[in-house]
Amino acid sequence: MYSTRIQKSFRVLLISLFLISCHSIQAQIFPSFGGERAGVSLGSMLKIGSGARAAGMSETVVSVVDDASAVYWNPAAITQSISHHAQFTQTNWFGGLTHQSANCIYKINDASSIGIGINNLSAGSIAVTTEYRPLGTGEFIDFRTLSFGISYAQQFTEQFSSGITVKYLDERFGVLGLKGVLFDAGTFYKTGLGTSRFAVAISNFGSKLTPNGTVRNAGGPPNFNGQNIQSFQSFDPPINFRIGFALEPIIDSMQAWTLSVQLNHPSDNAENYSLGSEYSVMFSEAFPAKMIARCGYKIGSDQERYSFGAGVYIPISGQDFLLQLDYSYSDFIAWGGIQRFTAGIRF
Secondary structure, X not given: OHHHHHHHHHHHHHHHHHHHHHHHHHHHHOOOOOHHHOOOEOOHHHXXXXXXXXXXXXXXXOOOOOOOOHHHHOHHHXXXXXXXXXXXXXXXXXXXOEEEEEEEEXXXXXXXXXXXXXXXXXXXXXXXXXXXXXXOOOOEEEEEEEEEEEEEEEEOOOOEXXXXXXXXXXXXXXXXXXXXXXXXXXXXXXXXXXXXXXXXEEEEEOOOEOOEOOEEOOOOOOOOOOOEEOOOOOEEOOOEEEEEEEEEEEEOOOEEEEEEEEEEEEOOOOOEEEEEEEEEEEOOOOOOOEEEEEEEXXXXXXXXXXXXXXXXXXXXXXXXXXXXXXXXXXXXXXXXXXXXXXXXXXX
16 A cells, blocks of 8 residues: 555655656746846845755755754745754855854654744955045945844644744945845645655745935035935845755665755746755664655756755764754855755754
8 A cells, every 4th residue: 555655655756756847848848927026126145045954955944844944945844853952053155154053953843843043144344445436435334144034833633733923124235224124935745656755835935125324425426425325226025935845765774865946936036846865875784874865856947956965963962862963065056066064963
């Protein structure tokens, strides 16, 4: 019976992959609209994913993630964690930027969980230059973006969970600032066919964001006349709608192979698809540490292509604690590669 369910679930995944392939071929013939929306949102730091595990699978994880990074990807999935979990991720982003994220899940009981997520993007001090003083004015400005979110999720049945995140965004670039309150929401559903599950998540939903502060033009064209500028245009936050499906065609007490497929619909770029895979194997029953390999690919994205990663999960102090170390590499078409390192612990 279980084998039959696995076969049915695998057929569903193959059909999904076939439909995606057909859509990709169609996109070669008919233009894909949506790319013209690039650059029409504020709060871009919110688009930087959390966790090396997710990055190694090309972020195809809304229906897979069961660790603390679920606070970022799908708040409903924090109910899937088997215990409390905390993790920290370090990313060296482009242009000298550094990104850190910290997430934590606390299980209230078997049916409900809360989570906390903190993300920070910074560039340190940047020299001020102008058209007339390209070597610098002697002044420096700081750039940083910080977000803080609190999640709550409830498992209503053995199959269905939902969750919500309330997050606060604080961005500062020199004398300009940007603040706002945004929301994430998600659902997680186990189909009952083997291990297959289906998830939907929407991120960064909220009102328009408007910069605040005062900029004084100290020189340049006469029409500026050194005036103070205090009024700025408002933009939408980077809303992203994701639908994912995942299953394990191979799973037993010593190994597991996860396959996932996902539709990504960002408000400020073209729609795209992603495929992800994760394979884990246990050393032995006497020493239940795991080695994990991951890979993924994005279809229809003009920014990202493939990714891969690895991880090791080591039980410590008997079975009371589990140390998790993950690494990922993501290939960006125009800018090169990004590496992420994540350290986490289950307790």
